[in-house]
Amino acid sequence: MQDMPENAFKEEAYELLSELEDSLLELEDNPEDAELVGKVFRAMHTIKGSGAMFGFSSIAEFTHEVETVYDLVRNKKILVDKILIELSLKARDHILSLLNCQKEDEQQAVQNGLTLVSQFKALANSVVPSSEKINTHQESNSPHPKDQQSELITYRIRFKPNRDILHNGTNLSQLLDELAAMGTSRVIAHRSNLVALDELLPEDCYMSWDIILSTDQGEDAIRDVFIFVEDDCELTIRTVSTGGEDDNFEQKRLGDILIERGDISQEVIDTVLAKSKRIGEMLVEANLVSQSDIESALIEQQEVRKVVEKRKQERSDKTPAVSSLRVPVQRLDELVNLVGEMVTVQSRLSQTAALSGEVELQAIAEEVERLTEELRDTTLNIRMLPIGSTFNKFKRLVRDIASDLHKEVDFQTVGAETELDKTVIEQLNDPLVHIIRNSMDHGIEMPDVREAAGKPRAGTVYLSAEPAGDSVIIEIRDDGKGLNAEVLREKAISKGIISADDTLSDNECYQLIFAAGFSTAEKVSGLSGRGVGMDVVKRAIDGLRGTISLESNLGVGTTLKLRIPLTLAIIESLLVKIGNNSFVLPLSVVEECIELTRADIEEVHGRCLVNVRGHLIPYIPLRQTFAIEGELPAIQQVVIAQVNGQKLGFVVDNVIGEHQTVIKTLGPLYRDVNTVSGGTILGDGSIALIIDLMQLMKQAALEETSK
């Protein structure tokens, strides 16, 4: 087992890598976007930094090369192109593999990355003169953690060299360059001490400089620059206040700055101000300060303004990170369980209160009911995640598959912000991958074929999610060749899934692709076509208590619609009774409840059909199906539900009403019972079983055909 901090690093790295992938793909579309480049750079930088900190040196080393390139991209020395993106995506995968590999395989994994390293190095070398490259290298590998403080600080450096400073060969411009490399710097030269040309000694220095430097490095770093000339000059380094975190910081006026710098006193300013001209001009006119002093102060003012602005922007970038909190999923699950118990106890309380007839108690029970409901919604909401994270993964998938298949595919997503329970999203991933692969492999045609058919060369795969009550509808649409009902039919006959004299509507033929062992691809490709795709999808969606439907138009395209319940933990349901047994049906599919009298049954000669406003709807008598003994009541109830696009009735003794159902499994011993998907504990402590209407319908259909 690994140490905790390492796991924390890995967790963070996974997140960063997925962000990185998103940014790269976005960058591919908007290569000019400096912000995206910055994002990529920052992700690389963080991975490198924390990787080194937690002993993932191979990751740190590899990432460093990538980071170097992106630093150049950031400085517009390398342009973003397809090759770079391709390379970066590969690099991202490589980092992932380094992250996942065991210690003993690490060497091998590092070897695998060597080609990438050399490619990145080549990119970096192609633009950078060698000296600069060494610089960046040193900077990022610097042994002192000098960039501890990431906040930008503005320094005012007054550098007044002695006149003889040049005598020992000091190169002043190099000093200034060195400062410039530390951040953004503005240099103002003071020439006031210059003497007339005939008096000037060429080996003497008559100038002094003010340098306004905004850097994330400390004062010591600045002093280091001057380390060899310290004794030959007057050097003052002051921090210029940029107001810290305080947004209301009032920017200093020029006069204040001059006073603070000791160039002028408050009184002088005041007298001059009385003349009410622009302060800078007035001061110069009054010969109180030199023009260059003013310039220097003005520049400082500008610089401070910039830093404040930049900081504001950074802060707004940071805010979302601060306002969220990372919590282990396990704790959330515990919370959801507790809320589940709470809901159960609350319904018991309400029941007891109602029976007691005590008004006060009933009021309390009502209050508790309201609170519990809110608590439940809030808790379930915590587990809700936008489905967009999954969508983004698919962008990469589509890109890779398209290039494998030599097809051109435009991938569009809508509704990435739609929220679903975390576990549901996780379990949706594989089915969606299958569906998208299928769409691209079987649906979208080759570019030439498309062109011949009068379609654009690039096919479109469209993925959308939208909330619909207690479910989310996910639609995957392609504009490919669509399904051919005739081909499907023949295939199903040859596979023995249907018999030759079965008559199926086109729509029924389409549903055949969900049958186990059905595959229409002539060739088995690496992507799909092994005939395990769609039935696996169907089973996974069933497992989420969702439904799947399919529409197709030959030559126009195929649309798959998934309806997925928002959460797996608690559902709204309808509580019914058969004899002494309680059952719940998911309320989302229930349409209405009607009475069924003995006369109604006789009217249709005992067939399981019920007349609902002129339409005959088949029903399943649950008492018989579940073999529950006892007298049938004179009037039974039929719950009409919409299952798989078909109306079906379920006959019960009594309909009790709506119920908040906290779903609990019956455990592995009841694995083989399909028609009951779980149980829930009612207010009085008894158990109600959750009926899986879809399975029940399937079972009834099977019995029908075997008759």
Next chain:
Amino acid sequence: MSTDEDKSNQYLTFLINGEIFGIATNRVLEVLDYTEITPVPQSADFMRGVINLRGSIVPVVDMHLKFDLPPSERTVNSCIIIISIKLDGEATSLGAMADSVREVIDLLPEHIEEAPRMGTKLNSKFISGMGKYNEEFIILLDIDKIFSQEQSLVNGEQVDQ
């Protein structure tokens, strides 16, 4: 036979159809009085249903039917022994209906004999041993095997390897 659980020398004994059975106590979670059991439709006969055990749903097995004996009759002594089992590597708990619970006894390994291959009416695969205590024979059950396999428990149909 080498798991930690088997190191315990304590056994809970109970009666099913007049015979004494034993389960290692570290697998027994608790013993409940008989309560109302909610039947689950379309399940095997020996699966009597589910009970609410302080907010969890726990399945209950009728040991009579599981052992192909005549169905158990409910008496004041009927009880449900909640045990933890491993099913395909997954830990889960279930209730076993017994006619009555007797006591917790200490059985040293030297008092446990290998399960006889014949004569117990039960498949010897599900018996971890025969304990001898106070001149009585106690059938010690290997509960993981009983529930993990979908096979007949009656001796003779299953050939022992």
